[in-house]
Amino acid sequence: MLFxxxxxxxxxxxxxxxxxxxxxxxxxxxxxxxxxIPNVAHGSLYMIGAFMAFSVSHFFGGGSQGFWMALLLAPxxxxxxxxxxxxxxxxxxxxxxxxxxxxxTFALSLIFGDLTKxxxxxxxxxxxxxxxxxxxxxxxxxxxxxxYNLFLLAVGPVVAVxxxxxxxKTKMGKIARAAAVDREMVSAVGINxxxxxxxxxxxxxxxxxxxxxxxxxxVSVTLGMDHTLIMETFLIVIMGGxxxxxxxxxxxxxxxxxxxxxxxxxxxxxxxxxxxxxxIVLMIKPTGLLKSTW
Amino acid sequence: xxxxxxxxxNWGIAAAVLAFLLLLPLFLPRFYVYQISLILVYGLLATSxxxxxxxxxxxxxxxxxxxGMGGYATALFLTKTGLPFVVSFAAGGVFAAxxxxxxxxxxxxxxxxxxxxLQISLGSLVWAIIYRWYSFxxxxxxxxxxxxPDLVSSPRGSYYFTLAVTLLCLFVIYKILKSxxxxxxxxxxxxxxxxxxxxxxxxxxILAALIIAGFFGxxxxxxxxxxxxxxxxxxxxxxxxxxxxxxCLIGGWFKFFGPMLGAAxxxxxxxxxxxxxVYWALVYGIVMIFVIFFLPDGVLGFFEEKIxxxxxxxxxxxx
Numbered sequence: 305m306l307f308x309x310x311x312x313x314x315x316x317x318x319x320x321x322x323x324x325x326x327x328x329x330x331x332x333x334x335x336x337x338x339x340x341i342p343n344v345a346h347g348s349l350y351m352i353g354a355f356m357a358f359s360v361s362h363f364f365g366g367g368s369q370g371f372w373m374a375l376l377l378a379p380x381x382x383x384x385x386x387x388x389x390x391x392x393x394x395x396x397x398x399x400x401x402x403x404x405x406x407x408x409t410f411a412l413s414l415i416f417g418d419l420t421k422x423x424x425x426x427x428x429x430x431x432x433x434x435x436x437x438x439x440x441x442x443x444x445x446x447x448x449x450x451x452y453n454l455f456l457l458a459v460g461p462v463v464a465v466x467x468x469x470x471x472x473k474t475k476m477g478k479i480a481r482a483a484a485v486d487r488e489m490v491s492a493v494g495i496n497x498x499x500x501x502x503x504x505x506x507x508x509x510x511x512x513x514x515x516x517x518x519x520x521x522x523v524s525v526t527l528g529m530d531h532t533l534i535m536e537t538f539l540i541v542i543m544g545g546x547x548x549x550x551x552x553x554x555x556x557x558x559x560x561x562x563x564x565x566x567x568x569x570x571x572x573x574x575x576x577x578x579x580x581x582x583x584i585v586l587m588i589k590p591t592g593l594l595k596s597t598w
Numbered sequence: 599x600x601x602x603x604x605x606x607x608n609w610g611i612a613a614a615v616l617a618f619l620l621l622l623p624l625f626l627p628r629f630y631v632y633q634i635s636l637i638l639v640y641g642l643l644a645t646s647x648x649x650x651x652x653x654x655x656x657x658x659x660x661x662x663x664x665x666g667m668g669g670y671a672t673a674l675f676l677t678k679t680g681l682p683f684v685v686s687f688a689a690g691g692v693f694a695a696x697x698x699x700x701x702x703x704x705x706x707x708x709x710x711x712x713x714x715x716l717q718i719s720l721g722s723l724v725w726a727i728i729y730r731w732y733s734f735x736x737x738x739x740x741x742x743x744x745x746x747p748d749l750v751s752s753p754r755g756s757y758y759f760t761l762a763v764t765l766l767c768l769f770v771i772y773k774i775l776k777s778x779x780x781x782x783x784x785x786x787x788x789x790x791x792x793x794x795x796x797x798x799x800x801x802x803x804i805l806a807a808l809i810i811a812g813f814f815g816x817x818x819x820x821x822x823x824x825x826x827x828x829x830x831x832x833x834x835x836x837x838x839x840x841x842x843x844x845x846c847l848i849g850g851w852f853k854f855f856g857p858m859l860g861a862a863x864x865x866x867x868x869x870x871x872x873x874x875x876v877y878w879a880l881v882y883g884i885v886m887i888f889v890i891f892f893l894p895d896g897v898l899g900f901f902e903e904k905i906x907x908x909x910x911x912x913x914x915x916x917x
Binding site: 342344393396397400402403404406407408410411412413414415417418419421422531535538539542572573575576579580582583586587590591 | 657659704707708710711712715716718719720722723726727729730731732835836837840843844847876877878879880882883884886887890891894
C-alpha cells in the first residue's frame with residue numbers, strides 16, 4: 305500500500321511536470337510543423353516568460369494579483385518579442401535550409417540568454433504561489449498534493465483544446481495547415497502566407513512564455529533553466545510527430561512520467577529513463593507516434 | 599565544389615602557416631599557446647564533423663558525443679589502467695568510432711531532421727550516463743589533473759604533440775575526402791536517390807562516413823585531454839555540438855579548411871571579447887546572425903568567390 309502511494313504521488317508530480325512540458329512543446333510542435341523551424345530559442349522564451357512573470361508579479365506587489373497579472377501579461381510580452389524576431393529575422397530565411405534556421409535560433413538563444421542576464425541579473429528569483437492555491441488536497445490514499453499542481457493539471461487540457469480548436473476550426477489554422485504542406489500553392493490562391501506564418505510563430509512562442517509563467521511558482525527562476533528544457537521539448541515533439549498537438553501531449557506524458565517514475569525506481573540514473581523512452585519509441589516508429597504534418 | 603590540387607600559391611600559404619605554427623611557442627606567452635592548442639583541437643573536431651555535414655549532407659546534430667567519448671576514454675585509460683600513453687590516446691578514437699558505429703546503426707534509418715533528433719536523444723542518453731555515474735566517470739565534476747607522460751606534459755610538449763596529431767589527422771581526412779569514397783559521399787549529398795540508382799549502397803557509405811567522423815572527433819577529444827588534462831560532462835552537452843556546427847558554418851562548410859578557420863575565428867573572438875565583457879554570448883550571437891545573413895558560404899567561401907573572377911570565368915563556371 306505504501307508502495308502504491310509512492311507511485312501515485314510520483315505520477316502526480318510527473319503529471320504536473322508533464323503539463324509544463326506539454327504547453328511548451330505544443331508551441332514548438334506548431335512552429336516546427338508549420339514553419340519547419342527547429343526553434344532552439346524556444347527554451348529562452350520560456351525562461352524569459354518566467355523572468356517576466358517575476359517582474360510583473362513584483363510590480364503588482366506579489367501575491368495573488370501579481371500572479372494573475374503575470375499570467376496575463378508575461379506571455380504577451382514574450383509574444384511581442386517573438387513577433388519582432390520573426391519580422392526582423394526569420395521571415396527572410398524560410399526558403400533556406402533547416403540547418404541555417406537552426407543556427408539562427410541558436411544565435412537568438414545566446415542573445416536572449418545574455419539579455420536576460422543583462423536585465424534580470426544572475427540571482428535566483430522566485431514567484432509566489434497565489435493565495436488561492438496555498439495548501440494541499442488529500443487525494444486517494446491520503447497523500448497531500450499541492451493545490452497549485454492540481455491547477456496545472458487543469459490548465460494543460462484547456463490549452464490542448466484551445467490549440468486544437470485554433471488549428472482545426474479557425475480559418476487561419478486551416479491555412480496554416482495547408483501552408484505546412486504546400487506553401488507555394490497557398491500563396492498562389494491569393495493568401496498572404498507571410499502573415500499566417502508570423503501569427504503561427506507568435507502563438508507558438510506565446511505558449512513557451514505561458515509555460516514559463518506557469519512553472520515560475522514551482523521552481524527558482526534562474527539563468528540556464530532553458531538548457532535542459534529545450535532538449536526535452538525537442539525530443540517530445542519528435543516522439544509525438546511533428547506538428548501534431550496530441551502527439552505533443554502523448555510525448556510529454558511519456559517523457560514526464562518516465563522521468564518521475566525513473567527517479568523513484570533508480571535515483572542515480574533516473575534522468576536516463578526519458579531519453580531511453582525516446583530512443584525506444586523512435587526505433588519502433590521513426591517518424592513519431594502520431595501522424596506528422598511533414 | 600571539387601578540390602583542385604594545391605596550387606603554387608596555396609603551397610606558399612601552407613608553408614607559411616606551418617612555419618608560423620612551429621615557431622609560435624618560442625615567442626608567444628603560455629596563455630596564447632594554450633589558445634592556439636584549443637583552436638587546433640576544436641578545428642579538428644569541426645573538420646571531423648564536416649566529413650559528414652558538409653561532404654555527406656548528414657544532419658549530425660550531436661557530434662560532440664564522440665568528442666566527449668574520446669576524451670573520457672583516454673582519461674579513464676590514463677587514470678584507471680597502467681597501459682602506455684600511446685594505447686590510452688588511441689583508445690579515444692577507437693571507442694568514439696565504436697560508439698559512432700552503434701549509434702549509426704540506429705540512426706541511419708532516418709534522414710535529415712529526424713536523423714539529427716534521434717542522434718540528439720541517443721547522445722543525451724550517453725551524456726546522462728556520464729553525468730550521473732559518479733563512481734566511474736566522476737559525474738558532473740569530471741576528472742581533473744590527469745597525469746601525462748613527460749613528453750607531452752610541458753605546455754610546449756603538449757602543443758607540439760597536438761599540432762603533429764592535428765596535422766596528421768587533417769592529412770588523412772583530406773586524403774579520404776579526395777578518394778573515390780569522398781566523391782561518392784558528395785554524390786550522395788547532392789542526390790541520394792540517383793546515387794542509389796547507379797548502384798551505390800547509400801546507407802553503408804553514410805555509416806562508414808559516420809564512423810570516420812566519430813573516430814576523428816574522438817581523437818580531438820583525446821587531444822583535449824592532452825591540452826587541458828581534464829574531462830567534464832559538458833564536453834558531451836548538446837550546446838557544444840551546436841557551437842561546433844557554427845564553427846563549420848562561419849568558416850564555410852563546403853571548403854576543407856572552412857571548419858578549421860571557423861574554429862580559429864570563434865576561439866580568437868571569444869578570447870578577445872571575454873577580455874572586456876562578460877556578455878560574450880551576445881556578441882557571438884550577433885556575429886552568427888551576420889554570417890547567416892551575409893556570408894551563407896562562410897568566410898572562406900566568401901573569399902574564394904571574391905578571388906575567383908580574377909582567375910577567369912572558366913574556373914568559376916563550376917557544375
